[in-house]
Amino acid sequence: MAKAPVLVGGFELPSGPRLPRVGSVDAVALEERAATLAKRSIKRESKVQALELAIRMMDLTTLEGQDTPGKVAAICSKAMRPDPVDVSVPPVAAVCVYPSLVGIAKERLAGSGVKVASVATAFPSGQSPIDIKVAETRAVVEFGADEVDMVIDRGAFLSGRYARVFDEIVRVKDACGEAHLKVILETGELGTYDNVRRASLIAIAAGADFIKTSTGKISPAATLPVTLCMMEVVRDVHAETGHIVGIKPAGGIRASKQAIQYLVTLYETLGAEWMTPDLFRFGASSLLNDVLMQLRKEKTGRYQSGDYFTID
Amino acid sequence: MTRLSVKKTYKLYIGGAFPRSESGRTFDAAGQNVARASRKDARDAVRAARAALPGWAAMTAYNRGQVLYRLAEMMEARAADLEAACSGRSEVEAAIDRTVWYAGWADKLAQVLGSSNPVAGPYFDFTIPEPTGVVAILAPSDPPLLGLVSRTLPALVGGNTVVVVAGESAAIAAVELAEALATSDFPGGSVNVLTGFADELAPWLAGHMDVNAVDVTGVEGPTVELERAAAENVKRVIRADADSQSPWEISRFLELKTVWHPIGP
Numbered sequence: 338m339a340k341a342p343v344l345v346g347g348f349e350l351p352s353g354p355r356l357p358r359v360g361s362v363d364a365v366a367l368e369e370r371a372a373t374l375a376k377r378s379i380k381r382e383s384k385v386q387a388l389e390l391a392i393r394m395m396d397l398t399t400l401e402g403q404d405t406p407g408k409v410a411a412i413c414s415k416a417m418r419p420d421p422v423d424v425s426v427p428p429v430a431a432v433c434v435y436p437s438l439v440g441i442a443k444e445r446l447a448g449s450g451v452k453v454a455s456v457a458t459a460f461p462s463g464q465s466p467i468d469i470k471v472a473e474t475r476a477v478v479e480f481g482a483d484e485v486d487m488v489i490d491r492g493a494f495l496s497g498r499y500a501r502v503f504d505e506i507v508r509v510k511d512a513c514g515e516a517h518l519k520v521i522l523e524t525g526e527l528g529t530y531d532n533v534r535r536a537s538l539i540a541i542a543a544g545a546d547f548i549k550t551s552t553g554k555i556s557p558a559a560t561l562p563v564t565l566c567m568m569e570v571v572r573d574v575h576a577e578t579g580h581i582v583g584i585k586p587a588g589g590i591r592a593s594k595q596a597i598q599y600l601v602t603l604y605e606t607l608g609a610e611w612m613t614p615d616l617f618r619f620g621a622s623s624l625l626n627d628v629l630m631q632l633r634k635e636k637t638g639r640y641q642s643g644d645y646f647t648i649d
Numbered sequence: 650m651t652r653l654s655v656k657k658t659y660k661l662y663i664g665g666a667f668p669r670s671e672s673g674r675t676f677d678a679a680g681q682n683v684a685r686a687s688r689k690d691a692r693d694a695v696r697a698a699r700a701a702l703p704g705w706a707a708m709t710a711y712n713r714g715q716v717l718y719r720l721a722e723m724m725e726a727r728a729a730d731l732e733a734a735c736s737g738r739s740e741v742e743a744a745i746d747r748t749v750w751y752a753g754w755a756d757k758l759a760q761v762l763g764s765s766n767p768v769a770g771p772y773f774d775f776t777i778p779e780p781t782g783v784v785a786i787l788a789p790s791d792p793p794l795l796g797l798v799s800r801t802l803p804a805l806v807g808g809n810t811v812v813v814v815a816g817e818s819a820a821i822a823a824v825e826l827a828e829a830l831a832t833s834d835f836p837g838g839s840v841n842v843l844t845g846f847a848d849e850l851a852p853w854l855a856g857h858m859d860v861n862a863v864d865v866t867g868v869e870g871p872t873v874e875l876e877r878a879a880a881e882n883v884k885r886v887i888r889a890d891a892d893s894q895s896p897w898e899i900s901r902f903l904e905l906k907t908v909w910h911p912i913g914p
Contacts, residue, residue: 639881640692642699642859 359538362530362566371562374605375598384597385635388628389427391596392419394614396454396585398433398622399649400461400553406441409434413445415647420629423636429625430614431484435460436477443481454484454519458509461523461552463488467505474512484517485509488552489536491526499539506543519547519585519618524563525555533563537570541582549585553620558588561598568606575607584611587620593631596624622649659683659820661690661844662827664697665837676845678820686845688853691812694841695859698783698810701838706780706808714755717806720833721748727829734822735794744798747894751802754896758807762900766907773910778903780808781885782861785854787847788823789867789891790816796891797826800866803898805840809862812841812854816867820844855879862902866891 379387397416399408413432420426431452432442439455446453455477459465474485487509493501510518520540524533540548548567551558564586571582586599596619603611611617626649630641660667661684672687686694705713724731724745731741758778766774784804789796797815804811815823827842843850847867855863856878862885865872872888879886887901 639856639858639878640695640853642857642882645858645882 359531359535362534364530364562367530367566368562371560371565371602374565374602375561377598377601379597379601381635385632387597387600388593388632388635390600390612391593391619391628392429392625393427394618395429395625395628396431396433396587396618396620397429397625398553398587398620400433400435400456404435404438406438409438409441410445411647412649413442413451415625415649416451417446417449419625420633423633426629426632430618433484433486433620436473436480436482439477439480439482452483453481454486455480455482456486456488456552457482458487458505460486460488460521461554463490464492467508470505471508471512474509478512478514478516482516484519485513486519486521486549488521488523489540491523494527494532494536494539499535502536503539503543506540506545510544517546518544519549519583520545521549521552521587522567523552523555524550524559524567525557530563530566533566534570537567538574541570541574541580545582547583547585547618549587549618549620551586551588551620553588556589559586559590559620561595561602564599565602565606568603571611572607581616583616583618585618585620590619590621591623591627593624593628596621596628625649659824659844661686661694662824662831662840662842663690663694663838664700664841665831665835667827667831670845674845676817676820678817678844681821683820683824683844686814686843686850688850690843690845691814691850691853692857694812694843695783695785695854695857697838697841698812699859701836702780702782702810704836705805705810705839708808710756710758713806713808714752716834717748717752717755717802720829720835721745721752723829723833724748724826727825730825731794731822731829734825735819736792740792740795744795747795747798748802750894751806751899754899755806758896758899758903761896762903762905768909771912773912774907775910776905776907778807778900779906781902781904782809783859784809784811784862784864784902785857785860786811786813786864787851787854787867788813788815788819788864790818792892793819793822794826796867797823799892799894799898800864800889801840804862804864804902805835807899807903809902810839812843812860814843814845814847814850814854814867816847817845851875852878855884856881858882860884862887864889 399412416429416432431454433454434442436455442453457474457477458470522536537548626646634641670684670686671689674685675682676685728741762778764776768774786800788800801813823842855875864887866889
């Protein structure tokens with residue numbers, strides 16, 4: 338019987354075919370690193386710059402059963418001109434809606450440069466037949482979505498059927514055509530950082546343009562450590578292959594302070610090249626008001642009140 | 650056996666907790682190191698007060714009165730500590746009596762300050778007092794305890810939530826009072842007590858867009874700049890006596906709203 342080659346230090350390579358090793362994540366070090374980066378103090382001009390960048394990176398999101406064309410129209414107005422009394426505030430990157438509301442968003446945002454993103458593939462659970470998911474993706478692209486946010490099949494992932502997860506992403510990517518594909522891992526359901534790393538690699542290998550943390554429908558949604566874990570995957574993939582992928586933390590980011598912590602972590606992990614809306618997005622609904630309040634506080638020197646900003 | 654006594658740290662009272670100042674600063678008040686609040690502590694206190702407002706304002710008037718009465722009980726129990734922090738026994742007794750007096754007003758405000766108005770049409774027409782919102786109080790230093798109680802309680806009893814900045818020389822009294830407040834069933838954040846330099850904090854509170862009224866009774870000297878800052882969001886500006894007791898003190902912190910209701914068949 339053939340013996341597997343022995344490596345230095347007496348380690349044996351497995352003899353049978355197996356998945357490529359993804360390495361394990363040092364959870365303690367990862368959380369420590371994220372906590373250290375979260376402590377950095379960003380003030381005054383740097384803060385204003387970070388807040389404006391955060392707005393330009395924002396996917397202003399409304400994903401509720403109660404969404405109406407009117408609600409989406411209001412969100413679109415806000416996306417194009419976040420602060421009605423301050424024209425220096427830039428528009429957001431995109432508006433993210435359910436498939437049936439893509440048409441109205443597209444119409445409202447026409448000519449503004451703000452993109453329309455749509456969730457697809459039986460968001461948020463992803464528990465539908467693949468043909469339906471592909472058809473839904475085709476439909477939203479046809480309605481005019483510039484970006485598609487798909488969810489992975491966590492049921493398949495958690496039961497070890499990684500190939501199925503991979504194949505689904507490949508088919509959805511194919512259905513996207515020109516539209517950008519963001520792959521939602523729903524890290525809150527994956528359980529471990531090792532799983533997050535594995536799922537990120539699968540998504541990137543299958544053709545994701547962006548990897549996204551969460552649907553925002555379950556808790557925990559995006560956290561700084563889990564986003565750092567995904568950033569490190571993107572960094573490693575880039576170092577090894579030169580392939581560039583974007584990242585989108587979503588859900589639970591409500592305060593400007595948090596947004597700035599993500600930007601610091603992004604800069605320290607992936608560098609200035611990733612500090613652009615093309616490669617980093619925030620999925621958020623209530624973050625925008627807090628950023629606007631902080632910006633106005635920096636400009637007026639007064640602490641602000643929610644009474645003077647829109648109720649979304 | 651000898652034992653080490655436990656030394657007290659004089660801290661702020663924000664959102665139902667006793668934090669040190671986020672700035673880490675302290676100042677000397679009557680020989681004690683007391684937390685010196687920064688503008689960020691003031692901001693946090695306003696945020697806590699805003700969050701507590703809907704709950705406190707929605708409590709029944711009877712219930713609010715019970716909480717104030719409970720404060721009187723707690724002050725009675727801590728009378729010795731309070732006495733050491735102010736001019737003495739008679740001031741503590743006056744402060745406790747005044748607390749009970751304001752507790753009694755909680756469920757009588759609408760009857761006395763409100764009205765049923767005669768109108769030329771088939772309507773009931775009511776005028777009802779409502780809380781103004783978040784109130785910042787720059788409390789007088791003298792009398793230390795009675796001044797704090799006299800300015801803070803009229804605002805609280807009407808359903809407002811309060812951020813009170815104690816005068817410098819009333820800092821110890823303020824911390825003692827905060828400890829009584831913390832054990833009196835006031836929901837966390839409904840009343841917040843800051844110690845420090847009022848000169849430093851007042852402009853931030855007067856300019857804060859989420860503060861709806863500012864009481865400048867404790868400010869020495871002109872208040873023009875504060876009033877100008879307060880005008881930006883049309884804050885109610887209140888100046889009163891340091892040691893007054895009247896239902897009109899309560900009404901200063903209230904808004905009167907009129908409701909027209911059709912008379913049904």
